[in-house]
Amino acid sequence: MRQKRAKSYRKQMLVYHHNFKFREPYQVLVDDQIVCDTHKASFDLVKGLQRTLQAEVKPMITQCCIQAIYDTKNQEVIDLAKTFERRRCNHPPKEAKSPLECLTSVVCIDGVNKHRYVVASQDPKIRSTLRKVPGVPMIFMNRSVMVMEPLSRTSEKLSSDQERRKLYKGLNDPLASGTPGAAPQEKQPPNKKRKGPKGANPLSVKKRKAPPLSHPTVAQSSSPANSSQEKSDVPSSRRKRSHKSSHKSKVEDSSNIPSGPVSD
Structure with a gap:
């Protein structure tokens, strides 16, 4: 029976974890009666909470609840209550509220835990x-056993609505974020395209030629002596042509030679 109860408690805390964003260590608000009853039964309250929630817990008590423990004048119970973290409820000690009013004002803020x-x-x-506030796990002592209440109707309804939103609208929808009463985020207007003349296509533009590099040896080679020397050293790739004057002189010499025998 203990294993079945632990399994059901684990499932309930998974619902609070996913749909109501509970995180470890869990903050547990205790009232004056459960502190007195557990001390009377020699029951370790912190270990019982850890065993029930199956996680690390942070026990807390309000100023009004500890004021109600002061009225019992039981020093051992007062010392036990002082070990818990004090939760400010903004109620002055001289005008302490009842635990019902104090816990309701601390837990229920705008109808939400x-x-x-x-x-x-x-x-x-x-x-x-x-129970009317959605997402509030509640624990109490049944004789010597610590028991967690099942999901209330309000919590169960809100949890099923959120699961339905996730199914139809997706996990990234702001309404399915898991926080009850979360307002949807405003959609940002899409960026408008800039109208006006556009620049030239970079693929159709002719690339600029790089300017010729100026070397210091150019000025030295501009002198006529150096230029003639460089011309003589560089072999000419042009074909040499015979001049017309030399060709005419050869023709005239050949015409002066007598064709027939010479007479004495």
């Missing part, structure tokens, strides 16, 4: 009041 508290209370009025 904003700070994600787990409530451990022995008062049935506190539990019945906080």
